[in-house]
Amino acid sequence: MSNKNLFLKSGFIRAPIQNGVGRFVPQLQRIVLKFCKTYGASQGLREFIEQDLVDFAKENPSVVVYLKPRRHRGPVIVAEYLNGDRVWMSVHNKTHSEITKWIEVLRTQQGDISSLRLRKYQYTDYPSVQGPWTPFTFKDPELNTAQLPDPHFGANDRLPITATEKLRLLFEKQKLSDVKTAE
């Protein structure tokens, strides 16, 4: 029932070696395109190689692209990342545009994301700005020296004002105004 017996590991989003703090290092290390020169299912991959591969290689000089033409085998893309992950993806019968999009996904990933279940979609090293809450944060310091139970801290202080109290306050006000007029 709990997480311990599941094979899918869980973790938090982390950038390896604090990637963005200093310079940004693209995480894709190398990409291997295995295709057949005549097989129909490799059509999309072949088109990608013919049309978009050189531009891709020019735009991403940090990625080493290997081509493996293999007869009678299905088309496959294997992406290897800096943290050691290896993503094997079959592009059997995928169209050129689909493959372009998948290559874009592989290029911008950080590793094999399907091997980790993200527990939260955010991460921070500093969850609290003013300091974490403690029971002492909003405590009245007078409670430190009080002898509990004390009616000063125990009685209800949010009751509505009674009629008697109102009259008394009116009387006090009247007394004051009398004193003022007398002066």
Added chain:
Amino acid sequence: MSACKRVQQWATFARTWHIFDCKWQDPYQSAGVIKKYLMGMHKPIYHPLNDCGDVVVCINSREIALRGEDWRRRAYFHHTGYPGGASWTLAWELHNKDPTMIIRKAVYRAMQGNLQRRHTMERLFIYPGEDIPEDVLQNVTNQIRQLRLVPTRLDHIPEEEVKNYPKVMDYPEDYILK
């Protein structure tokens, strides 16, 4: 983790001991407040799996005030589990037998009926009068405010104050009260 983080964790999850004076209070109304402190719902770090509940010490539970005709009419049911083991006890009978039971049952009823309830109830201490063991009283660092007003008796107010209190009207000196 480092010492600073360790003590920070210790402080954030520290268990405070609260005291609540049940004198002239409605047990069912106060149970709603007490249960919050017991479960830890008054804390921003609350989570049901977090074990963040505080301890509440209730005093003067003999002095509680049930509403209306409840003392005479409210009955508490108990079944021993054996055939013919059902019993209905009236509130005044139960209170005479054990003055802490009514408030304990009220708090138990106020809580959610989950598996944590029995564990949380262990954190509630109820004393019938003002006598609390010394070590329990020393642990207490906070007081929960009462919900109902406790009126002061006329003979408990000092004479000076009674005399000087402003009067709207007063009987003439030779008036005879029937």
Added chain:
Amino acid sequence: MNKICVIRRFIPLTTKAMKCYPTTVQTQKIHRWVAPTLMELKVREKKLGGKKYSPRNTYLEWNLEAELYAFGKRLNEDFDSDLLLQAFTDRSYVIKEEQKQKDLGIDIKMKDNRELASNGEEFIKNYVQVYLETILPRFPLEGVSGVREHLISEESLAHVSLHLGTKDIILAAEYPVDRFILANAFKAIVGALLQSSGDERAAHFVRDFVIAQLQGKDVNEFWTIDDPYEMLTNILKKEGATLEPRLIGEAGKNTILACYRVGLYVEKKMISSGYGESIKIAKEMGAREALKKIFGTEDHMKPNFQLEGIPKPNTNIRYQIAAS
């Protein structure tokens, strides 16, 4: 190359965001009746000493020149290609190659990375020291050296090196490469960069990869203070102030989960407070907090990871914790 993966992965519940990327690892379909064969194969493999992983540079798809070029481009640096190759060549590899060449009779001189590594190490050490002194102006020198030792340690450099992708490119006798060789390779890369691009670029490289590892770490952890209260009283005595500790909060005094809060006051003003399981611990932690404030290394400090060039530290306000 057939990839046999027996573990079936679970498909998490898809949301709109999740539909974009592969939610399962694509693996070969293995039928139920193949299981006994595979189990027997695994037993035999285990008997022979476990699964043998061949290093990446023995694969068919490997081009060292391309890898080195990509490595340089990844780090946004221009390396001299010979120097870079030299930086990745480990001593053990050279020894192995020389043995092989002796057997064959040819003699090709291969340069190893010891010299580059030592240059790099010295540069890293000096630069990190100077940088830390600049960004932690009030931190005592013992603390600064503690942080520096942690950043330059073999473990830290090996970790950085691993995640830069050096483990596949390094030429060594045995694979997988161990920590010392990884750290050495990193130092050699810094040495190579120093020689090819100069001081400033190498400084920025070290800043972005070594000093950035401080992000999220508490700088006070790398230096043990034996008696923080005494240290604090000494510091305040020099300025002519007296310290007054007071108990400002407690919870559950007689329980085992007791928590105390002690505040430290200087001339009736609170400078810090500390929590603890006992009053002694709380006092000590309060003193530590006060020291953090004095040294400017509290939790919310923001060290500058973007300093350009080689900074010059100003040591006027630094506190001298001399062993007197």
